[in-house]
Amino acid sequence: xxxNVSEKTHSLGTPFSFTxxxxxxxxxxxxRYDDVESALLPVLHLVQEQINWLPTEAIAYVSxxxxxxxxxxxxxxxxxxxxYDVPVARNMVHVCTNITCxxxxxxxxxQGLLKHFDTDYLxxxxxxxxxxxxxxxxxxxxxxxxxxxxxxxxxxxxxxxxIQKLEELP
Amino acid sequence: xxxxxxxxxxxxxxxxxxxYHHIPGVHNLDVFERAGGYEMMKACFEKDPExxxxxxxxxxxxxxxxxxxxTGVKWGFFSKDRNAKKYLLCNADESEPGxxxxxxxxxxxxxxxxxxxxxxxxxxxxxxxxxxxxxxFYQQAMILERALKEAYAKGYLGKNIMGKGFDFDLYxxxxxxxxxxxxxxxxxxxxxxxxxxxKLKPPFPAIKGYRGLPTMVNNVESLAAVPWIMRFGAxxxxxxxxxxSAGTKLFSISxxxxxxxxIEVPLGTSLKEIIEVHCGGMRNGNKLKAxxxxxxxxxxxxxxxxxxxxxxxxxxxxxxxxxxxxAIVVIDxxxxxxxxxxxxxxxxxxxxxxxxxxxxxxxxxMESIFKRRETGKAAKSDIxxxxxxxxxxxxxxxxxxxxxxxxxxxxxIKFFRPExxxxxxxxxxxxxx
Ligand SMILES: Cc1cc2nc3c(=O)[nH]c(=O)nc-3n(C[C@H](O)[C@H](O)[C@H](O)COP(=O)(O)O)c2cc1C
Ligand code: SF4
Ligand code: FES
Numbered sequence: 199x200x201x202n203v204s205e206k207t208h209s210l211g212t213p214f215s216f217t218x219x220x221x222x223x224x225x226x227x228x229x230r231y232d233d234v235e236s237a238l239l240p241v242l243h244l245v246q247e248q249i250n251w252l253p254t255e256a257i258a259y260v261s262x263x264x265x266x267x268x269x270x271x272x273x274x275x276x277x278x279x280x281x282y283d284v285p286v287a288r289n290m291v292h293v294c295t296n297i298t299c300x301x302x303x304x305x306x307x308x309q310g311l312l313k314h315f316d317t318d319y320l321x322x323x324x325x326x327x328x329x330x331x332x333x334x335x336x337x338x339x340x341x342x343x344x345x346x347x348x349x350x351x352x353x354x355x356x357x358x359x360x361i362q363k364l365e366e367l368p
Numbered sequence: 369x370x371x372x373x374x375x376x377x378x379x380x381x382x383x384x385x386x387x388y389h390h391i392p393g394v395h396n397l398d399v400f401e402r403a404g405g406y407e408m409m410k411a412c413f414e415k416d417p418e419x420x421x422x423x424x425x426x427x428x429x430x431x432x433x434x435x436x437x438x439t440g441v442k443w444g445f446f447s448k449d450r451n452a453k454k455y456l457l458c459n460a461d462e463s464e465p466g467x468x469x470x471x472x473x474x475x476x477x478x479x480x481x482x483x484x485x486x487x488x489x490x491x492x493x494x495x496x497x498x499x500x501x502x503x504x505f506y507q508q509a510m511i512l513e514r515a516l517k518e519a520y521a522k523g524y525l526g527k528n529i530m531g532k533g534f535d536f537d538l539y540x541x542x543x544x545x546x547x548x549x550x551x552x553x554x555x556x557x558x559x560x561x562x563x564x565x566x567k568l569k570p571p572f573p574a575i576k577g578y579r580g581l582p583t584m585v586n587n588v589e590s591l592a593a594v595p596w597i598m599r600f601g602a603x604x605x606x607x608x609x610x611x612x613s614a615g616t617k618l619f620s621i622s623x624x625x626x627x628x629x630x631i632e633v634p635l636g637t638s639l640k641e642i643i644e645v646h647c648g649g650m651r652n653g654n655k656l657k658a659x660x661x662x663x664x665x666x667x668x669x670x671x672x673x674x675x676x677x678x679x680x681x682x683x684x685x686x687x688x689x690x691x692x693x694x695a696i697v698v699i700d701x702x703x704x705x706x707x708x709x710x711x712x713x714x715x716x717x718x719x720x721x722x723x724x725x726x727x728x729x730x731x732x733x734m735e736s737i738f739k740r741r742e743t744g745k746a747a748k749s750d751i752x753x754x755x756x757x758x759x760x761x762x763x764x765x766x767x768x769x770x771x772x773x774x775x776x777x778x779x780x781i782k783f784f785r786p787e788x789x790x791x792x793x794x795x796x797x798x799x800x801x
Contacts, residue, residue, distance in 0.1 A: 230539045232453075232496070232579060238561030239544055243503075266561070277563040277721075279545030280503045292504070296465045297664060297711045298622040298697055334547060334715050335465035335664075336504050339622035339697070340629045349506040 208249040214256040234264050251282040286329040287322035289367045292346040296335035304343035308332045310357040378404045384596040384616050386632045388477050397518035400479040408595040412487045413532045420491035426602035428614030433587030434693045436681045445574045447582045450493035455583040460501040461550035465664035466695030469618035470588035472630040475508045478515035484591040489536045496537050503544040512540045547719040551767045552585040565721045566767035609635035613680035617694050624651045624700035635680040654700035662692025664712050665772035667779020705784040706791025710738040716773035727770035730761040746792040755781045
């Protein structure tokens with residue numbers, strides 16, 4: 199693994215804290231809300247920007263920082279599809295399997311990608327590059343079948359094009 | 369979309385919402401302003417807030433998030449106390465399957481929403497606002513963040529805006545992937561840093577919302593319509609559309625048409641015109657089979673109804689469906705309605721927040737028929753059971769998600785029962801389209 203990779207991953211058992219830059223962002227986030235709790239979603243997003251997912255050490259850190267019980271934070275994490283309590287790869291790929299996308303083969307693309315990369319829902323590929331997640335309507339049905347690669351929408355795609363795009367990821 | 373546009377100035381004649389969309393770089397504040405943007409905000413600061421509310425009420429604007437409740441009437445329920453702490457919450461969650469209009473509006477022209485929100489905040493006397501945008505729309509959230517920064521730099525947001533002694537702070541808040549956060553009380557729970565679980569109404573958010581305080585929740589498209597209405601007046605706005613469905617509406621069209629996308633047309637435009645003129649007709653010249661006219665919660669229309677319906681709240685309702693968010697999914701003869709229903713039910717089961725038994729169990733049970741089909745264990749009679757289960761879920765729950773799952777199910781059975789019966793009893797492996 200390159201150093202670039204290890205920067206964004208987190209090994210279990212090691213403590214987590216925000217980088218000094220993210221700590222500044224955290225302070226700025228708090229100013230937007232009339233109470234601390236309301237900043238929880240943006241703060242969890244910020245943790246994931248730093249290390250991709252939300253390990254127990256990060257939950258403990260956020261709990262201490264915001265004075266919210268860990269169990270509450272865990273509940274919140276499990277409610278939302280885009281918060282990950284399992285390790286995910288540095289490239290997150292969302293494949294839409296809702297109505298319009300499925301009409302144009304979205305499900306076959308998702309299954310095809312799992313097979314090609316020999317992986318499962320969210321499980322990072324063996325080289326640690328990619329996690330795949332099937333998603334509900336991504337709000338871009340005119341691009342059906344579509345997917346999100348990290349934060350960018352692509353579509354329409356077929357399986358071959360999808361594989362090629364993912365193979366190009368760092 | 370095909371209509372001729374004036375260059376670099378807003379085209380207010382044919383469009384109320386997309387009037388700036390043809391202008392290159394209009395996401396920049398200076399370009400937006402040169403084309404006439406923020407003029408109405410400035411003019412509105414000279415107007416009495418009550419007069420603004422009255423104008424919006426008279427325009428007949430109805431909430432574009434799905435329910436179609438008159439925006440001005442809802443504003444009328446809101447506390448008039450300008451010193452009381454109150455919030456304005458823009459619903460940009462846009463997760464109803466088939467819907468992508470708010471994304472289209474905001475990514476090209478974030479300032480029309482911001483201008484609409486500042487005018488609305490002035491009218492409503494709210495000091496703080498949030499744009500709750502679904503987590504997947506990261507780039508769109510960044511576009512909004514940038515536009516907000518520009519507006520702050522100009523003094524259009526923040527303390528003592530334009531020297532009027534009026535404070536309004538506006539922020540973007542990103543969701544994290546949960547359809548139910550589009551429901552207004554679910555959204556409020558989520559904004560409070562909790563699971564996005566809906567709360568029983570009443571009390572309505574306008575009375576008791578975010579942090580227990582009065583909160584006005586409006587959809588992106590509703591708020592973005594306000595500057596036009598204030599500029600040209602309610603009477604001009606009502607010239608678009610029908611008597612009860614005033615104005616123009618954004619429609620998101622996807623599925624089996626040649627040109628899927630977002631269009632803005634007057635309410636009451638025929639679905640036939642939308643498909644044939646605006647969307648370039650059916651894909652591959654195939655025959656139309658059915659249309660979902662208002663997002664996945666809306667009961668499907670068969671071909672006959674699709675070709676005769678006018679896209680306004682009343683006419684779509686008269687066909688037993690609803691205009692909803694204006695998400696049109698066009699389905700041609702090559703599709704099996706069993707597939708469409710299966711995708712729909714999987715979605716609702718996945719998105720049920722689990723608080724209410726009829727919803728949690730009902731959506732799970734309905735989906736399970738399609739699971740059983742995969743092992744050859746579903747029977748023809750399951751469709752009758754499906755209909756009964758759907759019926760029993762309606763009107764029993766905290767929020768409308770259970771109804772949103774039940775209605776399209778029953779609608780589908782009404783028109784396509786034999787096809788669905790055949791579908792659930794067909795060996796999956798021999799049923800490749
Ligand atoms: C299950 C469910 C999902 C909803 N999703 C959305 C949504 O994504 N966007 C939206 O604007 N309204 C959505 N609504 C409607 C909102 O609860 C609310 O009525 C709306 O935001 C009010 O704004 P409006 O009056 O401008 O339409 C949803 C409602 C339900 C029951
Ligand atoms: S109806 Fe369904 S989604 Fe709505 S509150 Fe009840 S369980 Fe949650
Ligand atoms: S169905 Fe895939 S983006 Fe809407």
